[in-house]
Amino acid sequence: MKSLSVAVAGLGTVGREAVRLLRARRAELRERLGAELVLTAVADRDAAREARALGLPPSVARFRDPFEMIRRADPALCVELLGGLEAPRRLAALVLGRGGVLVTANKRLLAHDWPRLAGAARRSGARLAFEGSVAGGIPILRALELSLSGDRLLGLDAILNGTTNYVLTRCEEGLSAAAALAEAQALGFAERDPSLDLSGGDAAQKLTVLTGLATGGWLAPGSFPVDGIRAVETRDAAFARERLGRAVRLVASLRLSGPPSAPRAEAGVFPTLVPLDHPLASVRRQRNALLIRTASAGDLLFSGEGAGAAPTASAVLADLFVTARDLLGGLPAPRPAPRRLEIVPPDEAVSAFYLRVEAADRPGVLAAVAGALGRERVSIASIHQEPARGRAASVTITTHPSPRALFERARRRILALPAVSRRHCAMRMLA
Numbered sequence: 001m002k003s004l005s006v007a008v009a010g011l012g013t014v015g016r017e018a019v020r021l022l023r024a025r026r027a028e029l030r031e032r033l034g035a036e037l038v039l040t041a042v043a044d045r046d047a048a049r050e051a052r053a054l055g056l057p058p059s060v061a062r063f064r065d066p067f068e069m070i071r072r073a074d075p076a077l078c079v080e081l082l083g084g085l086e087a088p089r090r091l092a093a094l095v096l097g098r099g100g101v102l103v104t105a106n107k108r109l110l111a112h113d114w115p116r117l118a119g120a121a122r123r124s125g126a127r128l129a130f131e132g133s134v135a136g137g138i139p140i141l142r143a144l145e146l147s148l149s150g151d152r153l154l155g156l157d158a159i160l161n162g163t164t165n166y167v168l169t170r171c172e173e174g175l176s177a178a179a180a181l182a183e184a185q186a187l188g189f190a191e192r193d194p195s196l197d198l199s200g201g202d203a204a205q206k207l208t209v210l211t212g213l214a215t216g217g218w219l220a221p222g223s224f225p226v227d228g229i230r231a232v233e234t235r236d237a238a239f240a241r242e243r244l245g246r247a248v249r250l251v252a253s254l255r256l257s258g259p260p261s262a263p264r265a266e267a268g269v270f271p272t273l274v275p276l277d278h279p280l281a282s283v284r285r286q287r288n289a290l291l292i293r294t295a296s297a298g299d300l301l302f303s304g305e306g307a308g309a310a311p312t313a314s315a316v317l318a319d320l321f322v323t324a325r326d327l328l329g330g331l332p333a334p335r336p337a338p339r340r341l342e343i344v345p346p347d348e349a350v351s352a353f354y355l356r357v358e359a360a361d362r363p364g365v366l367a368a369v370a371g372a373l374g375r376e377r378v379s380i381a382s383i384h385q386e387p388a389r390g391r392a393a394s395v396t397i398t399t400h401p402s403p404r405a406l407f408e409r410a411r412r413r414i415l416a417l418p419a420v421s422r423r424h425c426a427m428r429m430l431a
């Protein structure tokens, strides 16, 4: 029976579970593949201790240095689960440069280096698989790449970050955002430093990977708007649910237009008010979900655990299985043509908006706020003033659909009013 060697770099949360699953499912994989996937080497700063804890046999070589592992063990398939950027970047260059197979769950690497990685793989005939980099165990990348290969992707709206979804749904249940975050950290799925999650940066990296796979083009960091949930408070979630019939979610959106050879992308990550009967409104706690809009298959909803050792390791194993099957079958590596992605200027995007500001409770303030919107031709759908707490009153406005540029200008005008505090919350409203 044929066999293919596998080496795993990084025995942390995901790496340990990927090694455990690979060994536990060895017989089933062998049966389905008609060949053996043999773990021959692992690398980690503490490889010896991790290998002992995993009960690896002496035949599995241990390395402290992942680069030495690649050079000495020369595996058919290399799994990169180191985390960070610099070491994975060098490892990817080494493996892809040799025309090898790289399986990674590193969204940061993919989002930063998309054109470089795709170019290196194209030149050398290497294979790059990264199902675990977006939405954990949800098989969304393979669905876009293979299952929907005969269809046309029109766009997507997705909850791609478990920490922010946990915080927002706990806020809906009355908890403060700080308490909800502390809870997520205590449960072990929010990072000790949650800034990349709360700022929307993590969801943006995943949106970049999804867009790259779907279009062949690159949403370079900073080329599209990204806003997180730091300004959202429990009272916004309550107001949204009780008065607007909506739920607050951090939504990564992509709208595609133009021919596939010259795609135009409208992309962004925003705190978003979704109607309560929208599929994303029922996605709670740390779960992820993607609503995919296609030309022929219609709307498709994928949802599940978006991170964690077991779901991500499941995606890593699927990548190993599929790339091993292609290698054994002698299939050439897929080489999607690189595309120049035209990014729709964010200011042109049209949507309805929600704005809550804190204003001094005195006559004329409400009229000044409404006037600022009117001057920018942003039409008000509703306006509500909470009774003053102390000397400040909370004014909440929803608008009719308007170009983002006009809303942003109106927002700046409102925040410049002497009676209005800088602290505020602005959100997009999904139709």
Ligand SMILES: NC(=O)c1ccc[n+]([C@@H]2O[C@H](COP(=O)([O-])OP(=O)(O)OC[C@H]3O[C@@H](n4cnc5c(N)ncnc54)[C@H](OP(=O)(O)O)[C@@H]3O)[C@@H](O)[C@H]2O)c1
Pocket: 009, 010, 011, 012, 013, 014, 015, 043, 044, 045, 046, 064, 065, 066, 080, 081, 082, 083, 084, 087, 105, 106, 107, 108, 132, 133, 136, 306, 307, 308, 309, 312
């Ligand atoms: N955790 C998840 O739920 C999840 C979900 C989806 C995707 N991912 C991605 O999967 C990857 C791995 O995540 P993780 O949570 O498993 O990370 P992790 O727990 O930090 O594990 C990484 C391991 O690699 C080791 N390592 C890092 N750089 C090394 C180097 N240069 N040489 C030798 N060993 C090195 C680390 O050792 P030290 O600790 O000593 O540095 C650690 O043991 C990341 O790219 C992450 O974004 C994770």
